[in-house]
Amino acid sequence: MPGVRGRTDDREAGLTLVEVLMAVAILGIGVVAIVGGMMTSIKSSDLERRAADAQTAVRAYAEAVAGATYAACASSYATTGFTAPTGFTTSMTVSYWNATTSSFGSTCTVPTDSGLQKVALTVAATDGRATETLTIAKRKP
Numbered sequence: 365m366p367g368v369r370g371r372t373d374d375r376e377a378g379l380t381l382v383e384v385l386m387a388v389a390i391l392g393i394g395v396v397a398i399v400g401g402m403m404t405s406i407k408s409s410d411l412e413r414r415a416a417d418a419q420t421a422v423r424a425y426a427e428a429v430a431g432a433t434y435a436a437c438a439s440s441y442a443t444t445g446f447t448a449p450t451g452f453t454t455s456m457t458v459s460y461w462n463a464t465t466s467s468f469g470s471t472c473t474v475p476t477d478s479g480l481q482k483v484a485l486t487v488a489a490t491d492g493r494a495t496e497t498l499t500i501a502k503r504k505p
Contacts, residue, residue, distance in 0.1 A: 414494035421449050422487040422496040429456070429483055434504050437472035441483065441502075448487065457484040479504030 428446035435441070440456050448454045460472035461480035468482050481502040488495040 411493055414489050414491075415496070417449060418452065418487050418489060418494040418496040421452055421454075422485055422498045425454055425485050425487060426498050426500050429485060430500055430502070434479075434481075434502050436477040436479075436504070437474050438481065438502075451490050452487050453490060455486045455488075457486075458482070459484070477504075 425443060425446050425448075428443040429441045432441040432444070437460065438458055440458060443454075459468035459470060459482040461467075461478045461482070462469050463478050482499060483502055484497060484499045486495065486497045
């Protein structure tokens with residue numbers, strides 16, 4: 365009955381507290397999922413960037429070692445023109461070809477140097493998030 369006091373019209377009906385709480389909970393779950401996905405994307409992107417930086421650095425490191433003059437039984441090579449980027453360390457391991465065993469070994473004597481060395485170069489992030497290794501061969505001219 366229109367005009368009767370105490371009764372509400374259907375047009376004046378609002379939301380109940382339970383409906384509002386359910387809507388807020390559903391929106392909250394959606395926001396948490398989106399923010400979680402964004403954080404995963406950011407972390408993944410950062411790891412890929414560090415790996416790309418390490419790859420670039422190890423290639424520059426290899427170019428510097430490849431340009432160095434061959435040295436019989438060298439334990440390492442000078443890397444003129446290469447400096448490890450900030451946040452990265454470098455290491456070099458030289459192995460020597462042994463014609464008798466037809467394999468690379470860690471020992472070399474100058475008279476028996478066969479003229480072939482395998483140089484393993486590693487560039488690693490100091491925070492442990494990226495490590496790249498590249499192996500090159502050095503030959504006596």
